[in-house]
Amino acid sequence: SQQGEEDPQALSIQEGENATMNCSYKTSINNLQWYRQNSGRGLVHLILIRSNEREKHSGRLRVTLDTSKKSSSLLITASRAADTASYFCASSEYGNKLVFGAGTILRVKS
Amino acid sequence: NAGVMQNPRHLVRRRGQEARLRCSPMKGHSHVYWYRQLPEEGLKFMVYLQKENIIDESGMPKERFSAEFPKEGPSILRIQQVVRGDSAAYFCASSPPTDRGSGYTFGSGTRLTVV
Numbered sequence: 223s224q225q226g227e228e229d230p231q232a233l234s235i236q237e238g239e240n241a242t243m244n245c246s247y248k249t250s251i252n253n254l255q256w257y258r259q260n261s262g263r264g265l266v267h268l269i270l271i272r273s274n275e276r277e278k279h280s281g282r283l284r285v286t287l288d289t290s291k292k293s294s295s296l297l298i299t300a301s302r303a304a305d306t307a308s309y310f311c312a313s314s315e316y317g318n319k320l321v322f323g324a325g326t327i328l329r330v331k332s
Numbered sequence: 333n334a335g336v337m338q339n340p341r342h343l344v345r346r347r348g349q350e351a352r353l354r355c356s357p358m359k360g361h362s363h364v365y366w367y368r369q370l371p372e373e374g375l376k377f378m379v380y381l382q383k384e385n386i387i388d389e390s391g392m393p394k395e396r397f398s399a400e401f402p403k404e405g406p407s408i409l410r411i412q413q414v415v416r417g418d419s420a421a422y423f424c425a426s427s428p429p430t431d432r433g434s435g436y437t438f439g440s441g442t443r444l445t446v447v
Contacts, residue, residue: 253433257435257438263441264423264439265375265423265436265438266438267434267436267438270433270434272433310375318380318427319365322367322375322376323374324373325373
């Protein structure tokens with residue numbers, strides 16, 4: 223399979239806590255992206271990190287990339303109930319195509 | 333800017349019928365991608381198109397599935413002689429011609445149910 227893997231598959235935390243999701247991919251990449259999907263909806267782009275970057279921040283999101291280990295992590299700080307969703311990483315190989323992981327289901331309890 | 337428009341949102345077809353899914357990319361985007369998502373799973377790449385060209389169809393089943401992105405009008409994903417296993421959510425995404433670091437813009441998807 224070309225797909226990467228994410229862990230955990232599911233994560234349940236209390237509002238205010240931090241949530242960390244990990245992603246591994248299989249090939250050399252141009253960039254890695256994270257998306258959120260609310261139930262029954264399309265995906266929303268969250269953040270993109272290029273292969274020559276190691277860390278990137280956007281609001282309460284922090285993404286790291288380790289190309290030597292072919293892995294990335296997404297940290298959501300001070301989580302809110304509205305963050306409840308599925309989160310997917312997607313690796314962009316050269317040539318535009320995105321390869322998605324299986325996703326992490328995040329549930330934030332209020 | 334209306335974003336990526338997909339229609340219909342829901343489509344029910346009987347086995348053996350044809351399904352046509354439409355996608356209008358975001359204004360200014362010339363690249364279109366189709367993905368399929370089964371329940372509780374991630375998105376599986378199907379095909380990548382630019383206007384009048386199929387760039388990568390490595391994820392398309394060899395039979396019954398076809399895609400086009402004509403010079404005028406939306407991109408079409410066509411599934412002939414549908415079977416129950418085709419039931420899934422089909423998502424279209426678009427991106428601009430050059431990488432601006434903004435990722436893909438996804439439509440809301442078409443949920444196909446084959447009965």
